[in-house]
Amino acid sequence: MNKKILLAGLLVAFLSMPLTAQRRYEAYENYIRQYAPMAVDQMKRHKIPASITLAQGLLESGAGNSELALRSNNHFGIKCGGRWNGRSVRADDDARNECFRSYDNVAKSYEDHSLFLTSNARYAGLFRLAITDYRGWAKGLKRAGYATDPSYANRLITIIEDYELYKYDTKSGMRSVSVKDINQGYVTPRGGQGASKYSQRQLRKKPWLANPHQVYIANDLAYVVARNGDSFKMLGKEFGISGKKLARFNDLQEDYTLMDGDIVYLKQKNTKHPGSTVYYEVQDGDSMHSISQKFGIRLKNLYKLNDLPDDYIPEVGNKIWVK
Secondary structure: OOHHHHHHHHHHHHHOOOOOOOOOOHHHHHHHHHHHHHHHHHHHHHOOOHHHHHHHHHHHHOOOOOHHHHHHOOOOOOEOOOOOOOOEEEEOOOOOOEEEEOOOOHHHHHHHHHHHHHOOHHHHHHHHOOOOOHHHHHHHHHHOOOOOOOOHHHHHHHHHHHOOHHHHHOHHHHHHHHOOOHHHOOOOOOOOOOHHHOOHHHHHHOHHHHOOOOOEEEOOEEEEEOOOOOOHHHHHHHHOOOHHHHHHHOOOOOOOOOOOOOEEEOOOOEOOOOOOOOEEEOOOOOOHHHHHHHHOEOHHHHHHHOOOOOOOOOOOOOEEEOO
């Protein structure tokens, strides 16, 4: 995993720690509030302890503040590997200018982390452990070579125990995620009780009840991740917002065809990025619109911040100011 990026992220997290705190960093607690639902969802689908996923995300990304996480949504320091054919970025780690995976959003990073573990034979033995055996998982990840840091397992265990992440591996912990309100960083998806509660007639009228969208928080905004077949009209019905307004929130036309993995904000975006990042370096495949979605900024304001015409096409390596 990327040591320099990790250290930079940890420094940011450390600097945000209140003076009265002993071992709990505010940046870590904010990260946990934001991504615990995602980790629990991955646990339900892939049988990886949510505590392990959260601890790795915290450690590898410096609580989401590492350059790799901010630029490429890579929260787990996963390198490209021979089978990766998606977008990538370069950074120094064990060697100079190594290839790391780049994702459209954090949800894809979490999903790819799960697939990375479930599809790799060297981690197969971990899935024979109890879902609550976070110590066994931490030590197993180190033995299997996930990271070169000799204290990697102990670091994961310390984070899990200091922040009580093990509670998310239990049924009561899983339930606690779904009842938090949006002000605490969680949103309960509509229809979260499951499809069995609804009649066939209700499901025909409101198909999203069977598989509601999880709502996440980023850039101080609530958003969902689109699936194949979604439209602004359908999402608008699910969340009680007109499709036209939802499209406007995302700087698109109402008849725009949403793609799997698209970020869809549920309220008006910001006029500038609320986080610490000042500028973004354009990567291959970026557009002004995708950058505006990445940072939760209204498209017209992104052009204004950079004093650019609305037909400007960014080139790889350009710096785009986000605040």
